[in-house]
Amino acid sequence: MTEVVLERLVLVSPYIGQAKWASAALKEQIGLGLSAPGRAISNRRARVIWAGQRSWLVAAEVKLEGLAAVTDQSDAWASLRIEGAGVEDVLARLVPIDLRASTFKGGHTARTMLAHMNVAITRVGAQAFEVMAMRSMAGTLVHDLQAAAAQVTARG
Amino acid sequence: MRITCPNCGERDRREFYYQGDAVALARPASDAGPQAWDDYLHNRENPAGDTQDLWFHEAGCGAWIVVSRNTVTHAIDSTTLAATVKR
Structure with missing residues (x-):
């Protein structure tokens, strides 16, 4: 059993009708789009973990103004x-x-x-x-x- | 009792919170008059048979789910995300 340190963790909740664009913007920024429900994806830079109805936990720094509500949950x-x-x-x-x-x-x-x-x-x-x-x-x-x-x- | 969450699949009842009749999704217009609002707020059917409830997947994905079930046989016919129900 070991601790996993996620330095930067944000909750991404796309606004209604914006999920596709939020996913595209995310792909441009960190190389990963929004994963399907029940799926987690990762690359060297970042991780995207589906976290529930219309929400994803993203371990990376992201900017999605106008596309999604982004909440810092690094310490949560x-x-x-x-x-x-x-x-x-x-x-x-x-x-x-x-x-x-x-x-x-x-x-x-x-x-x-x-x-x-x-x-x-x-x-x-x-x-x-x-x-x-x-x-x-x-x-x-x-x-x-x-x-x-x-x-x-x-x-x- | 197990409920199939459209996001998560079949899950144990303990992950869910029961809200009540799915009438909450059929909110009357603001000018619908006192009778319609009285019905919406206070009056509920108590059917022996098919009914529609709202359940919250509290210990799971956090989605509100419309569950169609039968109060006599306890069978669940279908579940849909409340977010996709047209209002």
């Missing part, structure tokens, strides 16, 4: 990477959706719950996930993941 999210052989079993104890590789593939992302917290979960590798939660929940997030991991280990 705590993000951590969890990886290892039993990672799906650990998350299965806390998350109500099916995160197995057969349904939740690389680049898939979901807004869902972990224990009772609202989180964004993205698969970043065959045995690796990134979990984002509100920063005030960071301690609880780590605690719950550690407790679940201990239980999975105890079962052997």
Whole structure:
């Protein structure tokens, strides 16, 4: 389990009817457009993570005046990477959706719950996930993941 | 109970918040008169059968969803994003 530091994170919510243009402008600025619902995309410079109804989290500096509402959320999210052989079993104890590789593939992302917290979960590798939660929940997030991991280990 | 969110797919009921009848999407005109506004604000059908509700995908994508369901069989026929419902 390691912390993922997102230096700059903004929430992009395109104005009604502007999503196409916002996506094009984004593509010009960071090389990535807006991803489809439930998908996260990245390149060397930036990341675009679908974050819900008409909203995306973008890890980059962007300018979208007139196209989208852009809110700085750099300090609002705590993000951590969890990886290892039993990672799906650990998350299965806390998350109500099916995160197995057969349904939740690389680049898939979901807004869902972990224990009772609202989180964004993205698969970043065959045995690796990134979990984002509100920063005030960071301690609880780590605690719950550690407790679940201990239980999975105890079962052997 | 599971609800299919148009954005997220089939999700557990605990991710959703129930608002009530989808009549909220049919707001009367401001000059519609007191009877129409009284109906809109206070009067609801209580059907044994098909009904339309608004649900909020609170612990998910944050979308408002119009759910068509049957109060007798508990079957859910369809779900659509409230944002795409024509007003």
